[in-house]
Amino acid sequence: MALKLADFRTDVHNDWCAGCGDFGIVNAIQMALAEMGVQRDKTVMFSGIGCSGKTSHFINTYGVHTLHGRVLTFAQGAKIANPEMTVIAVGGDGDGLGIGAGHFVAAGRRNVDMTYIIFDNGVYGLTKGQASPTLRLGEQTKSLPSPNTNYNVNPIGLAVASGFTFVARGYSYDVRHLKDLIIQAVKHKGLSFLDVLQPCPTYNDINTRDWYAGTDLVDEAQKRHSRIYKLEERGFDPVVHFDSEVEINEKLSQSLIKSLEWGNKIPIGVFYKNDTISPYHVRLQDKIPNYLENSPAQQNISKNGRSNTDISKILDSLQV
């Protein structure tokens, strides 16, 4: 029986602030899971720490709420040990790009077949609004004692530079578009990254819902226009079509340049997609031919309560 959207919801009380962008992201994830028809018990949500960390409790699949900055480490371990699982990791921008930046880069190099979604709001909400790595230099959100003294991380640029093979950006108030991006990300064979712009109504008084909607921007015809626009509507082609250095470098630089757009025009959509780089399980299969058919989680390790592993050849080589 096909699962409905409601099947992916838990009855755990959601204590996010009213108007929080996180709601849109959780809805989009649930919608994507329902639409893809994934099996709940073959799916696991990993989450980091902070408001976004609670996400795994709201989604009715396996859910693992991990540690600050470390979500990718747990998630990759689970996926490598049991490649049958659909693995989605989520976390905040401070979690993934501050304390967890090292894991972010290393995960890109591995290209494990899973999805990572960053809830990107420019602040550390749960600790009362300190500057996060995506807040711009000189900006002062409302609980900062003085303007931000650090330059911002560019999540899209960092992802493509690190080797992520699917890189996209969504907006939490465009839930349908976000849901479509999530589906593409999950279906991608390799590590996919989604940077989701998400207003924090309590602590980020700069990048607000109104700001993204462009209520302060009026064109000559006195018409408001949103800051957000969709790459796919402008004919942007993010796909690496063939395995050549020239093609890859071109698509990579194009995405990097695009990712620098900010201010009055903010692109969302797919920035980069490269299927020519082998996912991690293929690299493992090169060494361990039956890795996928007999993964670590599937292996039978005992017979009648005793070891069934035959190490006699190794012992023979050590015997004198």
Next chain:
Amino acid sequence: MSSVDFTWLIGGPQGSGVESGANIFSRVCAEMGYQVFGKREFYSNIKGEHSYFTLRISDQKIHSTVNDVNLMVSFDAETIFRHFDEVISGGGIIYDSDLEKIKTDDVNTLDDPFKNRLHKDLESKNKPFTIAGILEIAKEKGVLLFPVSFKSILASLAEETENPRLKGLVRMYNVIGVSLSLGLLKMSPDFLHKTIDIIFSKKPAIAEINQQAANYSYNYATAKFESFNYLLPGTEKEPGTLLVQGHMGTALGKMACGCRFQPYYPITPASDESVYLETNELLEIIDDRPGSTVVIQTEDEICSMGMAIGGALTGTRSATCTSGPGFALMTEMLGWAGINEVPIVITNYQRSGPSTGLPTRHGQDDLLFSVFAGHGDFPKIVYASGDIEESFYDTGNCFNYADIFQVPVIHMMDKFLASSVITCKRFDTQKISIDRGKLLEKVSDGYRRFEFTDDGISPRSRLGIDNGIFWNTGDESDETGHISEDPIMRVKMMDKRMSRLDLILKKIPDSEQVVSFGIEDYTIISWGSAKGPIIDALKMLKKEGISIGYIQLKLLHPFPTDYVNFLLKDAKTIIDIEANYSAQLGKLFKQNIARDIDYYVLKYTGRVMTSTEIYDSLKKIIQNKANKREVLMHGA
């Protein structure tokens, strides 16, 4: 027939082949039926600094090295400067005669503290600061000198084999040194050739020139060297003897007990284990398709631990292997594994701390750190192996404990064990039992991961099984695994988890918790790798009619208070022996047992304990001449 107890030492700059020379010598001895115990000492350096290998050889089972060296072979000056005084009267030094004029100042790897001590010694004996001066002292002491020009050996060899390339091949010095030793000791040349073939089996061309060099040098020694006090003719070989290196015990244990996932980050002295696992990643499984161990080199130890936990959540037996600095990084995650009741094994090959400390040197430095690792209260097991053979079987037990009690297990190993080479009985895989505890294969509706049960352990689902959905969180949670800050729930959950410590003490058999080697008026308490030197020292004392008791604590957390108390009830004087500054086991003991420790024998030079040192200090204790705290200093 008098029993054989002979120690051979080879030294040279790191990267010059000391290790492969040592491997050849160890293997020949083992092939000839001897029991061996070897230890490697080396700097944190790739090439050039001094490294050496000591091999003790006996026809009896041995568990340690001793202070005395019977034969030293050196192909560089530094080895002579650093080790000449370890060679006993009647022993010998085979050395490169071209080095005699070398001054201490010519050897730029001799560090000042050592050089100053050496100069003082030479000055007091009125000798020049040269190899010749050093050798004079040795000679006066009664050490036999066997000078050989390594250069001329190569030259003659090149001529004899019509292979001019050999002339400058200083990389052959190690094989020459080893073969000269074997010739002097009249050991079997057949085993020498067999061993060279085995060790260089993948490089036949190199094997061939090594054979030539070995042959020439062996014959040179038998023809030119005067007779020596020691001969090693060989003895009856015990069937089923292995020659193993330290890291192999836990690695083979992991293969045998079904550990199928090991993420790790490189660190000395732990990484050899992971590399060995990966080298043997494809596994043969009885009556089943091939298995494998997935070994992943991660970006740091935090990721290793995170991945291992992720792997464990899928029901895979998962582990990581590290040393002190890496374990320090893992401690936040250790607490996560604790609160989420995740069975994982952390193999902790300790070294000298604090910080990077002595990165390639020994120390049992991290007992207290491991027992108290992590913030907050959560149950864990800290378990220590005493030798390499034990570590194979203990590895299996550690995974069973992790699964049965659903706790992280820290398996304590150390640099002493990692860098030892020993002969031991072939490991018996059939002795490895596998108990996955309450791990579920099928789950019925209404499953709750942290359900309250009579014994405090909940049935464990795994990622990916039908109806088995669970939630984990590092926050306190309710039975389903969702966050709960309810005070009553908090107490129930904390009590549930912590009750496991009592259960662990109740369920793990006494013999796996503490091994008693007998209780006497004087009884030693110790843990980990101090076992070998202690056992050998006790044997030496026994020969003199002195009996000293010894208990080896293997389970260190939770502390087996009642059992240790019971064992020690007839002991009058307690001696704590361990390789760290602060007597960490002693502290743990006193925290748990209302009883004083009478003597401490400690070592924190970074070098391993010898049985001679333990023997000497025990003797002092019995003669009432010891300080409460005896600090051991032997070793270069």
